[in-house]
Amino acid sequence: QSVLTQPPSASGTPGQRVTISCSGGSFNIGSNTVNWYQQLPGTAPRLLIYSNYQRPSGVPDRFSGSKSGTSASLAISGLQSEDEADYYCAAWDDTLNGLYVFGTGTKVTVL
Amino acid sequence: QLQLQESGPGLVKPSETLSLTCTVSGGSISSSSHYWGWIRQPPGKGLEWIASIYYSGSTYYNPSLKSRVTTSVDTSENEFSLKLSSVTAADTAVYYCARQRGPAEDFDHWGQGTLVTVSS
Numbered sequence: 452q453s454v455l456t457q458p459p460s461a462s463g464t465p466g467q468r469v470t471i472s473c474s475g476g477s478f479n480i481g482s483n484t485v486n487w488y489q490q491l492p493g494t495a496p497r498l499l500i501y502s503n504y505q506r507p508s509g510v511p512d513r514f515s516g517s518k519s520g521t522s523a524s525l526a527i528s529g530l531q532s533e534d535e536a537d538y539y540c541a542a543w544d545d546t547l548n549g550l551y552v553f554g555t556g557t558k559v560t561v562l
Numbered sequence: 563q564l565q566l567q568e569s570g571p572g573l574v575k576p577s578e579t580l581s582l583t584c585t586v587s588g589g590s591i592s593s594s595s596h597y598w599g600w601i602r603q604p605p606g607k608g609l610e611w612i613a614s615i616y617y618s619g620s621t622y623y624n625p626s627l628k629s630r631v632t633t634s635v636d637t638s639e640n641e642f643s644l645k646l647s648s649v650t651a652a653d654t655a656v657y658y659c660a661r662q663r664g665p666a667e668d669f670d671h672w673g674q675g676t677l678v679t680v681s682s
Contacts, residue, residue, distance in 0.1 A: 453608065486669075495672040496609065496672055498670045501668040548622070549666065550611060550625060552611070553610065
């Protein structure tokens with residue numbers, strides 16, 4: 452039972468812009484940075500965005516992240532077929548003794 | 563470049579203890595600031611963080627699993643380990659090890675994952 456809520460699915464045609472939302476609360480997104488992971492079918496997750504909007508080396512700049520209050524978003528511009536994957540937001544949660552929480556995940560389909 | 567590789571039994575009986583090891587290559591497990599974590603993913607479901615450990619032994623556990631989880635680091639072998647006791651079918655999952663940039667930060671390098679099935 453994740454505390455970070457994402458839409459179960461999103462889709463777009465090649466070249467379109469797709470946005471995925473991540474809704475949390477004051478103890479996670481509201482007070483800590485957000486990370487995003489991409490999981491291609493049958494593979495391990497890959498860090499896509501860290502510290503709300505930073506991209507690791509090798510991640511194309513068509514992936515962008517943002518955060519406002521207790522919500523965050525991942526945008527994929529110029530959607531490509533290889534972007535078809537599951538995407539997870541994540542953040543540290545300060546409740547109890549602290550824990551790292553993942554979002555519910557969003558399946559992106561390229562039509 | 564940094565690589566992580568999980569190893570351990572792929573089948574564990576109910577009520578027994580699941581034991582996994584993550585071997586790190588291409589970098590030192592004793593590097594300052596980095597933590598080393600375990601994440602799991604039940605078949606067809608989402609990701610769940612289990613625990614993170616620093617080379618000194620400092621640890622963070624998911625409160626929902628804390629009573630059953632033990633983690634350790636072996637700096638001489640450049641590896642870290644996970645033990646999950648009293649397993650049930652609900653613990654069947656792909657288990658990933660990963661490097662964490664700090665105690666509350668992102669996981670920037672991941673192992674390929676290993677499927678552990680709990681069944682008699």
